[in-house]
Amino acid sequence: MTSSSxxxxxxxxxxxxxxxxxxxxEGRVDVSGLAERLKVTPETVRRDLTLLERRGLVRRVxxxxxxxxxTEHEPTVTERLGRAxxxxxxxxxxxxxxxxEEGVILLDAGxxxxxLARVLPxxxxxxxxxxxxxxxxxLMERGNLTVHVLGGRIRGRTGAAVGSWAMKALAELxxxxxxxxxxxxxxxxxxxxxxxxxxxVKRAMVxxxxxxxxxxxxxxxxxxxxxxxxxxxxxELLITDDRLDDETAEAFEDAGTEVxxx
Numbered sequence: 001m002t003s004s005s006x007x008x009x010x011x012x013x014x015x016x017x018x019x020x021x022x023x024x025x026e027g028r029v030d031v032s033g034l035a036e037r038l039k040v041t042p043e044t045v046r047r048d049l050t051l052l053e054r055r056g057l058v059r060r061v062x063x064x065x066x067x068x069x070x071t072e073h074e075p076t077v078t079e080r081l082g083r084a085x086x087x088x089x090x091x092x093x094x095x096x097x098x099x100x101e102e103g104v105i106l107l108d109a110g111x112x113x114x115x116l117a118r119v120l121p122x123x124x125x126x127x128x129x130x131x132x133x134x135x136x137x138x139l140m141e142r143g144n145l146t147v148h149v150l151g152g153r154i155r156g157r158t159g160a161a162v163g164s165w166a167m168k169a170l171a172e173l174x175x176x177x178x179x180x181x182x183x184x185x186x187x188x189x190x191x192x193x194x195x196x197x198x199x200x201v202k203r204a205m206v207x208x209x210x211x212x213x214x215x216x217x218x219x220x221x222x223x224x225x226x227x228x229x230x231x232x233x234x235x236e237l238l239i240t241d242d243r244l245d246d247e248t249a250e251a252f253e254d255a256g257t258e259v260x261x262x
Contacts, residue, residue: 012247110181184223
């Protein structure tokens with residue numbers, strides 16, 4: 001159990017995780033009770049609840065908030081393509097600056113990584129490995145790029161190659177930089193995704209790469225999904241958008257993840 005002295009030093013991200021957990025466990029949280037338990041002012045709690053409501057994690061009501069239950073439905077690529085489009089484009093343009101001049105990069109399946117694929121420079125000396133059939137199709141006419149596709153079972157919901165074929169291939173690769181997508185990220189739970197087999201592949205991608213970068217828009221902050229594929233200390237860089245609050249960014253940086261907001 002967390003002591004009162006430790007509670008006083010909680011990062012905002014940890015407060016947010018605790019508020020969401022209490023809301024889901026109790027069915028409701030109130031401002032005064034949270035302020036007392038978290039040892040912060042009611043004004044701080046109200047700001048936290050406003051931020052969590054913007055992220056779709058709680059719904060504000062008079063005097064407190066109700067939980068918004070995360071659906072078990074995992075959105076398809078088509079459903080996700082229309083979400084945070086401008087933010088993903090900015091994230092992708094910033095991610096281009098992290099490319100090596102020459103070498104091998106790995107693009108995870110996802111809409112943020114697809115946005116990066118669309119703006120990749122058509123540069124000789126750069127090889128791209130991906131487990132996404134959509135990304136592979138996007139890059140196949142780039143004459144100067146060398147494109148490799150991981151094999152395996154294709155998940156229809158995400159277009160990602162998963163399973164033992166993909167895992168065996170990744171175990172033999174030496175990647176300079178991997179760019180990963182994530183369905184959620186929190187300080188306590190790290191980077192998460194709903195599907196077990198996709199999480200396995202993401203972990204293998206992190207293990208294969210010298211440098212790991214997550215591309216995720218700020219709506220993913222505070223969300224926790226079924227499978228963790230990386231702790232904050234496993235990811236060198238998180239590229240997100242300018243909606244991510246300062247306290248969460250600072251908390252991740254203190255945990256070992258550099259944060260850039262595009």
